[in-house]
Amino acid sequence: MTGSATSSSAVEPVRTAAPIEIPVRMVERLSAYRRQLRRWVAEGRTRIYSHELGALVGGTPAQVRRDLMTIGYTGSPARGYEATGLIERISQLLDAPTRQGVALVGVGYLGRAILNYFSKTHPDLPILAAFDVAPEKIGRVLDGCRCYAMTELEAVLGTQPVTVGIVAVPVEAAQGVADRLIQAGVRGLLNFTPTRLRVPPEVYVEDVDIAVSLEKVAFFARHGAGSDEE
Amino acid sequence: MTGSATSSSAVEPVRTAAPIEIPVRMVERLSAYRRQLRRWVAEGRTRIYSHELGALVGGTPAQVRRDLMTIGYTGSPARGYEATGLIERISQLLDAPTRQGVALVGVGYLGRAILNYFSKTHPDLPILAAFDVAPEKIGRVLDGCRCYAMTELEAVLGTQPVTVGIVAVPVEAAQGVADRLIQAGVRGLLNFTPTRLRVPPEVYVEDVDIAVSLEKVAFFARHGAGSDEE
């Protein structure tokens, strides 16, 4: 990337860039923090304590303070953290500088659920296009999102800033879908199928395996229940 | 528990009990191992190497060997592990000694997807009953599972060996649903709503937060992609 241009002065350490290395788990927590912070702000709250954020993710106050220290956000003793500023700081880190969106492949039961959910809760990451092979789905608009034929995938993604793909097709089709998404420029995949996708090293894959999660719950329901998880 | 009865001799160390303390992550891997082992056995394979199992979960061969060592399953050099025996050993640990099942609460988009999925893939953990408040859903049988009214929850769970509950209702209703499930004897919850459920310490809760997962993917799609993950 070219990068440096625009309007930064010479010596000062800038403040926008994210030169920080953020652990995987911390990203999850930051995302959860932000979501609840927004609710709280909507309710009129303005300051938040570390133990409140900790309760959110099943963590300790110390962990929250450590997280916020890591992202360079500082509160003040006895007043806690300023909510809107913290939301902004987290967004600065998590959100892309330029608009980016998601493509959903596979508009079956699960795909429909996801479309419906994200159309309502409208996060920072809109689903810009959906794809399927079933003729009866192609061309329809579900929850505000157009469903295209798989043959149009490359063309559509060529016109949209899509960097993330959701794989919700039958397991046999998953690898092929992943390959095409990556070929079309996608750099991250949320994979719901019970297969490990083979992808180039620069592509990030997150597996959500509901069957495994359910077995895990069943197991710990029986044996010792270590309160928290995920 | 009464426990000891039936037919074990006096001194020998038994072999069925599961006195082992298993880390959370390992349970996930064991579940994934077993699923793929079954596929392989169905294809006629009989022996498996640690590196093959490792590839499944994005882990190293050493980790697999460590896992199997922990659960006390032993292979042999140059022949690897015996597949069916390993499946059996994992099942011995993961599955309940007595039949147990799952209750699904909230037959919306997501609930339907889950019902459909588990009715097909028929895991060791059947969904025995579904519940909802919407009149048009009550009494229907979807994917082989009867949908009951919420008012019937306690009664139905009184007659079924349900130890796990899936919470797929709107977020406002989640805590109330969790309370009732627990009251009715459920000991583990799979929670899809973006709230931290308050539960007694002996109940295990697993949160599946798709929105957070998606944000995580978006983040790592942009920054360094640490190939694997959970």
Add this chain to the structure above:
DNA sequence: TACCTTTCGTGAAGTCGTTCACAACGAAAG
């Protein structure tokens, strides 16, 4: 102003899971 309480910031210590490294072993080939 002086004091007391609560919360933050952070170096240090602790915990837990993963990976390394190597000896032992089985099988197959020479």
Add this chain to the structure above:
DNA sequence: CTTTCGTTGTGAACGACTTCACGAAAGGTA
């Protein structure tokens, strides 16, 4: 029978994240 190759079992080293612990600072209160 001996050699060679590949794989398992495992103690030990490693590394990463979490928690502890304590000093400092901000507000409230008398």
